[in-house]
Amino acid sequence: MLKHQAEVLRKTQQQLIQSEKMASLGNLVAGVAHEVNTPVGISLTAASQIDYLIGNLLLNMESGKITKTRLKSSLDEIRSNTELVLSSMQRAANLIQDFKQVAVD
Numbered sequence: 001m002l003k004h005q006a007e008v009l010r011k012t013q014q015q016l017i018q019s020e021k022m023a024s025l026g027n028l029v030a031g032v033a034h035e036v037n038t039p040v041g042i043s044l045t046a047a048s049q050i051d052y053l054i055g056n057l058l059l060n061m062e063s064g065k066i067t068k069t070r071l072k073s074s075l076d077e078i079r080s081n082t083e084l085v086l087s088s089m090q091r092a093a094n095l096i097q098d099f100k101q102v103a104v105d
Helices: 002-062 068-104
Strands: none
Touching: 002 068
């Protein structure tokens, strides 16, 4: 009987340890997802803005309403958003590389 209780206790301890490991892994995955999601979300927003700006630029060109000032302003905004996409994607790539290195270590 005592041997049986010791075995039940050992199995319960193993289950508790496994549950704690899974909870820790869940927290780690949530943290990683958040860290990577931030630059990806910024990139999606900036890319959507670029698409919108190019669409407006094309409409203005087709209707003959484009001025040199408006063209320059739109191109400046497009460049700014492109830089944001590039820097955010580089940040995401660096994070992924860091996570891969931690996994290897």
